[in-house]
Amino acid sequence: MDEHTGGRGAVMGPEPEPDRGEPVVGRDAELARLFRVVDSVSADPVLMLVVGDVGTGKSTLLGHAVRRAEAGGARVLRAAGSESESSLAFSALHQLLRPVPAEVDGLPGRQRAALQDAFGKGPATSGPDLMLVGIAVLSLLSGLGDRHPVLVVLDDAQWCDRASLDALSFAARRLEGEPVTMLIGARGGDHLPGFDRHVPTLTLGPLDSAAADQLLDLQPKSPTGRTRSRILDQAGGNPLALVELARAASAPDTAVGSPSAGPLPLAEHLERIFAARLNGLPAATTRALLLLAAMDSADSAIAVPAGLPHAGDEIWPPAERAALVRRTGHDVRFRHPLVRSAVYHAASPGARREAHLALAEMLRDEPDRSAWHRAAACPHPDAAVSAELERSAGRARRRGGHAAAAQALQRAAELAPRREDSARLLVGAAAAAVFTGDIAWVEELVAAARTRTDDATLLASAAVQAGRLAVLTVRHPVVFSRLAGAAEELTVSQPAAALDLVAGAAVVRFYSGEDTQRHRIQDILRRLPANAPHADLRTWVRAVSDPFDDRDQLLALLPKLVAEAQDRPERLTAVGIMAWLLDETPQAVRAFDEAFDRWQVQGALPEGLGGAVAWAYTERGRWEQAREACARTTAVGRVAGLDHAVACAAAVDATLLALQGDPSTARTRAEEALTLIDPLESRSVGVYAHRALGAAAVAEGAYETAYGQLRMVFAADGTPVHYHASYPALADLAAAAVRCGRHEEAAAIVERSAAALAGHASPRLRALISRARGLLTDPREAEPHFRAALADPVLEYWPFERAQTLLDLAEWLRRRRRIAEARGPLTEALEIFRRLGARPWIERARAESRAAGLAVTDPAPDALAELSPQQQQIVRLAARGLTNREIGEKLFLSPRTVSSHLYRSFPKLGITARSQLRDLLEGTLVTAVQQEQGPPDAYVPDDPHAQTTALRESRSGHLGGLSRNLTRQTWTR
Structure with a gap:
């Protein structure tokens, strides 16, 4: 096949054959755009997808881009996906980074260890931190860019393993200012995790009539007359089809289809053309081609020593003359993926099984590859092969390859002779697939498990796995209904599983803020046996679904829960979330600190209420740690495609940006949060986003706008939009109202909230209500309210809120001509604002200090x-x-x-x-x-x-x- 056809090169060997530079017919505009991208590699980061159907020329264009970049002095890292390796975690990343082992060894210790664990070279006893793998890739590419521009080319990305795509997409989003360009080639219509949103895309469509004619004219035996018309009609502008149909038409005793047969699907037709070239080949050549097709490995270092004939063997020339393979140096490669497909499917089932078994034996030192070949050779269930795949899944999981583990377990389930084992493996596959963020896949695996067993424990576990991921999505009404329904069915037979499910339902209840969900959760808790296991989880559910109901009783249980959670980081995190919900922020922060000290690898997904971590650090005045928590949740959520988690982090981050004096970026982040969720179904995130927008407006002195945003935190009748997220906005609402003449409306909202919280409000909320009253009441009666808001020493643990109240008191004192008394609160407030870096508030406090006669x-x-x-x-x-x-x-x-x-x-x-x-x-x-x-x-x-x-x-x-x-x-x- 000629290089100018736009077809893909062979698939075996460390790198595809360099493009020879023949003209690319009909792709001038596309090639010019690609060259502009490559030429910018030394200045601006660029990520571009090159997508198109089979044979449209993706690989040829990428080859030209590689030659252009190399001519400009760029370092090129290149890899290609392969079907047989799509289930091997980090295989594509390993192929990509194999040429730079010294740079991998030069990474910082934790990053190097994470990458080595991912490649199966380390102990990986607990699995690598997948975010650390992404950071390692980012650091490595950045380091290479210090010496020369870098071009990363990933072809056939639709066949790349999920773990590699996640790591590369993570790095791609953070290449701003780096001399690194990524070009990703993939088939059109294929979902490509991490690269399918807001990514510049070059789409290769069919050639127009003039270009198709020109391409046919360039063929060694250009077709004419009726044959040419039929080729043009059949090919539909596909470059590869044009060339191969022309080649087939010029071959002796070959016809391009039968007029009476009608048009065939293009790929199937091309496969038949390639398969026809097998006729007359020596048996040894045919067998070698089948081995190559069955393996389709990108690693010749494994293939040739394992027993595949080397490139100089006399077996290959007949296949080369038939235009099936190309020999380049020490490698033998198929001329196009369809050649591989044609060779493989032209063989009988028995021959394919023999080829896979032979490869499994050749690759016995590569247990994961060997296991998949044995599985491919199984026409019927086989307990031994199923167990081998299960072990392979365990290895993949320890390396952080959750998608690969789920695929292995799914195939192991298909090969398990006993239905009970099949169901167990499918549930395990669902548990692994949870960490990919692919909710449809998880639900498919769970549904398959349900058809294979009546085991109540397994079915309960399957429901829990599906719910674990579902709570992180934006489908709150549907997810809550499923979780609650499953919990109700299991309250008697499987109370522990029912409690797990209702815990997930409580998370959804928090996000949605729907009050009817609270009643249903309470009903399920009442139906659970009094002696049901995991009483601490029952307490947690109560706190999440309604933290102000029996708050004192919940608080009394906190010390016991903390003691029981020691040395169990995941439980410490849960206790921290509960403490935060109860407005015990100091306890929450201590729990999170201890958990993170003991838990370096925090898992591949955000916690169900992971936003609590960032909010607790924000409230405690540790804004740097809060932004770090937001960055991690954003990174994890984007890789896993969990928009709701990203929205949660964006809302917290927006608040911090506003308080630190960057209102423009704050608005961008808050609006991002609102676009990712439905505010009517995710009231918590909606409230947080509007609070952030209000804070941004305050930073700019736009108090009317601020009041409008904060007013949206409460319903038209003054009730809170969200049962937990709305109340902390009361004082800010009052402060904005004072400056835009909305005293009466704001006062009504404050008093309605105070009545609703009577007897249940935390000291923090009582202080915020007191501050709001001090702002809104008659100035002659304000001082007791401000003093009450500052009275409890525990309020020092919310430094920003305390500083706001100190500033309000100082302003009131100065207006009452009590200037000497105002100086103390002013000094303390300014000190706190300075420590926090709250720039708008620093300026306001400094202005007030000068007015009070302080030497600022x-x-x-x-x-x-x-x-x-x-x-x-x-x-x-x-x-x-x-x-x-x-x-x-x-x-x-x-x-x-x-x-x-x-x-x-x-x-x-x-x-x-x-x-x-x-x-x-x-x-x-x-x-x-x-x-x-x-x-x-x-x-x-x-x-x-x-x-x-x-x-x-x-x-x-x-x-x-x-x-x-x-x-x-x-x-x-």
Whole structure:
């Protein structure tokens, strides 16, 4: 087959044969667009999909792009998917990175270990952190880009394993500012996880009539007359079809189909043409072709030593003359995937089985490949092969290849002789498929399991697996109905499983905020036996579905739950979520800290209520850790296709961005959250997004807009839109109302909420209600409300809310001409805002301080105000001694991106060396505290601890034990 046809090269060998440079007929515009992408490799990151039907020329165009990039000095990494390896986790990534072993070895320890675990070279006792694998790929590509531009080419991506696609799509989203380009070739219409949204796509359609005629004219024996018309009609503009039909028409004793037979599907017709070329080949050649077709391995290092004839063997020339294969160096490759398909399907079932068995024996040192070949050779159930595949699934799962594990277990179930074993394996497959985020696949596996067994335990487990993923989707009404219905059926026979299901239903209830769901959950809990196992889970369900009902009783159970959860990170996380829901944020943060200290690998999916982690850190004033949690949830959610998890993280992140003084980016993130969910079905995320939009408007002084957004947190009649997420907005609603003349409406909402929470409100909510009342009441009666909002010492654990109230009190005192009294709250509020980096609030507090006669200066830390929130975050991590790679790991950025942010930040900070960062941030913070305390009659905290809290917390890290090597002198480390 000629290179200019647009067909794919062979599939065996470490790299496809380089394009010879023949003209590409009818693809001038497409090739020009592809060249523009490749030519930008040295300046801007580009990701492009090249999609089209079989034979439209994807691989040929990619080959030209490779030649163009290499001529420009780029480093090219190239891989191709293969059907037989699509079930082997990380096989495509391994093929892609095989040419750069030194760079893999040079990765930081954790990243290198994760990649080695993924490739099966490490112990992988608990499975690699899949996000760390993605970071390793990102770091590696970024490092290669330091030396020269990089072009990554992945062809036949529809056949690549899911784990590789996840890692590459993760890296692709974070290549901003990197000299790295990715070109992904795939068949049109195939779902490509991670690459199917908002990705620039070059679609290859049929050639037009003029180009089709031109291509036929270029063939060695150009067809004419009626034959030419039939070829043009049959090919439909497909380049490969045009060339192969022309070749077939010129062969002796060959006709291009029978007029009476009617048109055949193109792929089937082409396969028949290729299969016809097998006639007359020597038996040994035919057998070797069948082995090659059955293997279809991209790794010749395995194929040839295993027993496949080498490229110089006399077996291959007849196949080469028949235009079935191409020999390149030491490799033998099919000229097109359809050749492989034709050779394989032309063989008898018995011959195919023999070929797979022969390959299984050749590859006995590759147990996963061997297992799949034995499975392909099984015409009937076989317990031994099923067990072999089950072991292969275990290996894949330990390497983090959840899709590969699910595929192996699904095939093992098909081969299991006993229906009970088949059902068990299908449930296991569903459990593995949960981590792919593919809800349709999970439900298909669960449905198949139900047809194979009546075992109540297995069926309950199947329902739990389906529910585990379903709660992370946006289909709240449907998912809740399924979970609750299944739980009701199992309350007597399988109470433990029923409790698991109702726990999932409680998560959906939280997201949806639907009150009818609360009643159904309570009814299920009442129907469960009093002695049902996992009483702690029952408590958790109660807290999630209604945290204000029997709050005191739930609080009393917290210490016992914490004690029982020690050394069990997943249970500590659950306890932390429950504590956060009960407004016990300090307890929640401690639980999350302990859990993460013990649980380095946090799994491949977000927690059911993973947003609680980010919110708890936000409320506690640990905004850096909150943004890290958002980054991880966003990364995991996007890879798994879980829009709801991404929306949750976006809403928290938007709030933080607004509070840190980046209202434009905050609005973008909040609007992203709203586009990913239906606010009427996911009330929690909708409320959080509107709160973020309100905070962004406040940051800009647009109080009418802020009130409009915060008003949407409550229904028309003043009831909360969400039973938990709405209440913390009460004080902000009141503050916006005061500044836009909406006192009466806001006061009615506040009092209605106060009445609803009577006797059940947490100290935090009571303080927020008191602050709201102080803002909305007659100024002559406001002071007791502000004092009440500050009275409980525990409220210091919500520093931003406390600082807001201190500022409100100070403003009230100054307006009442009690200026000396106002200075103390002002100083404390400004100190807190500074520590948090709440830029809009710093400016407001500074303006109020000047009005109160405080000597407010412009200390050095104000240089941070010129940095974006992300730059501030990076600078603070660098000041703690983290390298660019370590910062990248925490924030899911490439080292180059981190370096670029630091490079732009240093001039704004007035420094030239990395070692100056800690002195800048810590030393000037002490100066700022002293300067902001003002003249002698200003307020000075009685407790020395209060003076140093900000300094100490700025030094502390989330996980502890972080390196503080301050000898690094440049931003590039």
